[in-house]
Amino acid sequence: MTEFRLDQWTKLYAPRVSQMKPSEIREMLAVAARPDIISFAGGLPDTRVFPVHQIVESTQRVMLREGPEALQYGSSEGYEALKRQIVGMMAEGGVKIGVDDLIITDGAQQALELLGKIFIGKGDTILVEAPSYLGALQAFAGYEPNVVGIPMDDDGLKVDLLEDKLKELSRQGIQPKFLYVIPNFQNPAGFTMSADRRLKVLELADKYGFLVIEDDPYGKLRFDGEAKVLLRAVDENVVYLGTFSKIFAPGMRLGWVIAPKAILEKLINAKQAANLCTSSFSQRITEEYMNSFDWRHNVDVLIDLYRDRRDAMFDALEEYFPEGSSWSRPNGGLFIWATLPDGLDSGEMLAEAIREAKVAYVPGRGFFASEGGKSNMRLNFSYCPPEVIDEGIKRLGGVIKHQLVLYKSLMRGYTPEKK
């Protein structure tokens, strides 16, 4: 058999493959899985909170009652009874829909991929928050868009800068396809978009004719404060993505998309080509679980657990991170976004953090489609217990202080007096 060399394969790839970069998160998770590492890198729920016994019971009931159906292909739109559960859950958030207004997907991640497929042509402009969810940037990148990042602050997307950008694009004759936002406890920054800004986004979408994609995996994980209005609750044109990953179990791989009917039809076509249907087995077990057990109580348990861990991380950051550092103050979700003192590079620092301090995080750089994130890091607080968070942040603080000493001595070395 002829031996192929790597460059021979490379020549065969489609041009879009050049956009597909290895995921920093994937590499991090491989490192984080080592038992000697304290990991703030992933976005994982704590495995101890999974309702394993309830899932065993749900599985048994489904198998005994409707085993053959659960093991068969299902409809591409999703299992009707599970869709009804979602309709009820969305109504609590002020989103009034029927079962035909949504489809089930393999996690929200598949919805991102399918939306990329039906909306993005090569070179099309899309708008994202800067920083944004790495998995979304990756899903969209495969379709070769021109990605425009709009900066954020504590109140979420800076809508004034969005408006400036839209005016500029309009002058150039460019029509952006969509704006992708994570308004609640954003990944990676932990920011929540203010109610005013939500309304402004919708006003701008209407004026400039782009679609709004609202990705909301963390909305139910609110630790304090009042819930903000969902964009989809105000405007039926918004495409809303939900998931069971953070409120139940990511291993089920179940999410959903609410969209105008015409868009849903295209998404179903795209989904049929991608995987025919989402697992009938997962959908039926999840439906049984929601129907038979107090899943809201389980979410409340998660909220209490994660609130404690967030507070432990706030306390540790206050105690161990050096002056000049800052961090976001999320009211929910899984992540804190930290900013290092001037001059430090979170990407360069990672090797020392893992090697010397045995602690991992995700450097900020990967969350930006273009420039940004050099001095930032995403810290996950849901996975480790409070005492481990304290130890990990202490070690990380030590690494930052060490890097700061090196940086300052390097800068002194370059002062004109010493030359």
Ligand SMILES: Cc1ncc(COP(=O)(O)O)c(C=O)c1O
């Ligand atoms: C903002 C955001 N969207 C989508 C996803 C994907 O979630 P799922 O497990 O539902 O595919 C994640 C996962 O972390 C996320 O943070």
